[in-house]
Amino acid sequence: MHFTYNVEGGNFTRAGYASSEIKKILKQLNVDLAIIKRTVVASYEAEVNIVAHAYSGTIFVDITPETILIKFVDEGPGIPDIAMAMKEGFSTATSKVREMGFGAGMGLPNIRKNVDNMNITSEVGKGTVLELTMYLQ
Amino acid sequence: MAEKYFHHALKFRREVCIGCSHCMNVCPTQAIRIHSGKAELTDNRCVDCGKCYMACPVGAIIVEQDDFSQIFMYRHRIALIPGVLLGQFPGKVTNMQIYSVLLDMGFTEVEEVEKGTGILRMAMDSYLQENHHLKPLISSFCPAIVRLIQVRFPSLTENIMLLKAPLDVTATYIRKKYAEMGVDPKEVGIYYITPCAAKIAAVKSPVGDKFSQIDGVINMDVIFNKVYTAMKQGFAGKNQCSLPVSAPLKPFQQLWTLTEGEASLFPGRSLAIDEISNVIEFLEKLENEETCDINFLELRACDQSCAGGILASGNRFFTVERLRKTAIETAAKEDTKVVEASNDILNHTQHLLQNMAVSKVLPRAMDKLDEDMKMAMLKMQMVREIMKTLPYVDCGLCGAPTCRALAQDIVQGKAKITNCIFIQKKYEQKNWLNPQETMDILKQVWGDDKFTDPDNTKFVTL
Known part of the structure; x- marks a missing residue:
């Protein structure tokens, strides 16, 4: 099953909407509660990343009885050094973003911790593609 | 699949229902449908919040209560009254006057539900410290909220504090007290005067507890009417009462069932949220985040918490105002003279703390x-x-x-x-x-x- 959500950069009022929708879908599909929790935490973090750093983005969700695949594609500045961004505590979030409770510098490592597989590619000046996979069996 | 999880105190009377669908439209868990001109309830979705009861224009939804005459099966008949009962009346009504009405009805003793909250507070304090990793911890006080979390937010069931509600703590105390007096437990009947339907459902099929300490429930509006009638008649002959009237509860105990009643007591960040739609909105958000800075959540299904209970007769805002005023008066008295009477419950602190735990609250996801x-x-x-x-x-x-x-x-x-x-x-x-x-x-x-x-x-x- 496929679902697509658009994400607007800089608009924190709606940040988390797509992740909430994904959560509702997974609940209806009777996915294991622990898996829902990990998926939604990771998805929420990734969604907020787009809002915080990119101009716009799209979330593609693909669910089969075997896997949940969520792909975050954004148009934005990209990540110059992915290895650095993967380090615990690294954050480029502005102080304004931090005040809203987002961006504690645990973005990518935290996402990786919660998912079964994570794949990230980025092109500076163009954008980032983040793919998350959860195995259901 | 069709296994029935919950007992429901709300009953739909088909013969009275006019099929107007008001109840269907206010139900926060979408548990109601209309068929053949009658409202029908999906049992496993209902959390007994009572929104439908409030919305029904013809009184087709009733709150089940026990046959009052049952109390006479017991030699010792104890009425457990909630603090909000005292806030229902426009004029000044004393505890003694209310007790005298209950005595007339046949009760032999009256006890306030919130009496057990002092010891519960200690238990909550240590629970919050010991279970820091599960934060935010959610109070188990409101049974409608516990059920809501089970059906709509199953992943949050582990955040519910596995402690008794004040009602059960106080009932445990009463049972212990009578046992020590050498009274046969079968001769003790504890009746709870309830401000809401969810508490009844919780008494009839407790979540996380094997059986209830309560023998029966009486709806608060019944008692309200009896007291109000006596009040209008000038409490003729009812200003004396052979029942011992205990010293007033501490101000925090008097305010326990109101919004902020629990949240204001604990260190760290706490939030108090009342009214079920507000709670749902907040829990939706909470479910998305892994980390949360809030230590303690007080969540209540009714607006203004128990003052807005569906069986409360008085205006909820007046009730809150009266109870707050009484608490302030009590606090002022505490300053001037030491009120240390009737602290018998403290003699049972150890026993109550040992019996404070309830077993795990299980998820019962209904969205699938x-x-x-x-x-x-x-x-x-x-x-x-x-x-x-x-x-x-x-x-x-x-x-x-x-x-x-x-x-x-x-x-x-x-x-x-x-x-x-x-x-x-x-x-x-x-x-x-x-x-x-x-x-x-x-x-x-x-x-x-x-x-x-x-x-x-x-x-x-x-």
């Missing part, structure tokens, strides 16, 4: 479309297809509260797409249904009565 994920996916696909044809108006004329609810009912085989009045009109245009057939469908949902004209009325032309 099917147990089997492949089947659930198929059904979800069907829901999406059906939603493309429905109007998104949520008019409720199909007998379901929203278009999405109808779509889900259809895939579960509980409704037909032609229940939708927009679809009916479209089908009429295409000659797939004739007016008689669409009328028959409407009658299946709303009953025949709404479509028959009384014999002697003439059509009024405007």
Whole structure:
């Protein structure tokens, strides 16, 4: 099953909407509660990343009885050094973003911790593609 | 699948129901549908919040209570009264006057529900410290909220504090007290005067506890009427009471059941949220985040917490104001003279703390479309297809509260797409249904009565 959500950069009022929708879908599909929790935490973090750093983005969700695949594609500045961004505590979030409770510098490592597989590619000046996979069996 | 999880205190009286669907439209868990002109409840979705009871214009929904005469099966008949009862009355009513009315009714002792909150507070304090890793911890106080979390937010069940509610702590104390007096437990009957339906349901089928300490419940409006009548008659002969009236509870105990009653007591960040839609909105958000800076959540299903209980007769805002005022007065007295009477419950602190725990609260997810994920996916696909044809108006004329609810009912085989009045009109245009057939469908949902004209009325032309 496929679902697509658009994400607007800089608009924190709606940040988390797509992740909430994904959560509702997974609940209806009777996915294991622990898996829902990990998926939604990771998805929420990734969604907020787009809002915080990119101009716009799209979330593609693909669910089969075997896997949940969520792909975050954004148009934005990209990540110059992915290895650095993967380090615990690294954050480029502005102080304004931090005040809203987002961006504690645990973005990518935290996402990786919660998912079964994570794949990230980025092109500076163009954008980032983040793919998350959860195995259901 | 059809296993019944919960006992419900709310009963729908078919013979009184006029099928107006007011209840269906206010139900926060979408547990109500209309069939044959009558409201019908899906048991496992209902959390006993009582929104439907408040919305019903004809009193078709009632709150079940025990036959009052049952109390006489016991030699010792104890009435457990909630603090909000005292805040119901416009004039000054003393504890003693209320006790005297209860005595007249046949009770032999009266105890305040919040008496156990002092010891509960200690237990909560240490629970919060010991279970820091589970934050935010959610109070187990409101039974409607506990059930809401079970059905709508199952992943948060582990955050619910596994401690007794004040009612059960105080009841445990009473049982211990009588046991120490050498009284046969079978001779002790504890009756709870309840401000809401959820508490009744919790007494009849406790979540996380094997059995309840309470023998029966009496709705608070019944007692309100008795006291109010006595008040209007000037409490003739009721200003004396042979029952010992204990010293007033501490101010924090008096305010426990109001909003902020618990949240204001604990160190660290706490939040108090009342009214079930507010709670749902907040829990939706909470579920998305892994980390949360809040240590403690006090969540109550009713606006103004128990002061807004569905069996409360007084205006909830006045009730809150009166109780706060009384608490301030008590606090002032505490300053001037030491009130240390009737602290018998403190003698049982150890026993109560040892019996404070309840077992794990289990998730009972009700959102799933099917147990089997492949089947659930198929059904979800069907829901999406059906939603493309429905109007998104949520008019409720199909007998379901929203278009999405109808779509889900259809895939579960509980409704037909032609229940939708927009679809009916479209089908009429295409000659797939004739007016008689669409009328028959409407009658299946709303009953025949709404479509028959009384014999002697003439059509009024405007």
